[in-house]
Amino acid sequence: MKRTVTVEQKRARVVRCIRDLPPGKVSSYGAIARAAGWPGAARQVVRILQQVPGLPWHRVLGSGGAIKLSGEHAAEQRFRLRMEGVTFRGARVDMKQHEFQFTKKVPSTRYPVSSKRKARP
């Protein structure tokens, strides 16, 4: 039979992953998507963060621990993270110390990019 995983189910898994982030620990959009078994859905993680209230949104960063928000929002995120004891290395979070390790995570799910050639008319 067909598995037809609905978007709703994927969203639910993403939400769970985000809720699993304990204070002082962070993750990234892409890592959350992979941990939720939905590799490549970083942009969907963003949507979910904006739509679902009550999530620890400040613990989700861009790749490499970069804050992808701007202006006041970025300041707010930095503030909240510092309040939880998260340390920074310049403008980015020290992932070495604060990246949360999801036990699950899809095995060797490399980003499906087949560069090797750029736009070639």
Place this chain on the structure above:
DNA sequence: ACTGTGACACTGG
């Protein structure tokens, strides 16, 4: 059906 958008990820120059 098609196009543009977004708190993204990656690679290459």
Place this chain on the structure above:
DNA sequence: ACCAGTGCCACAG
């Protein structure tokens, strides 16, 4: 470090 190009997925118009 920065920018450009490409890939990704769902959603709004």
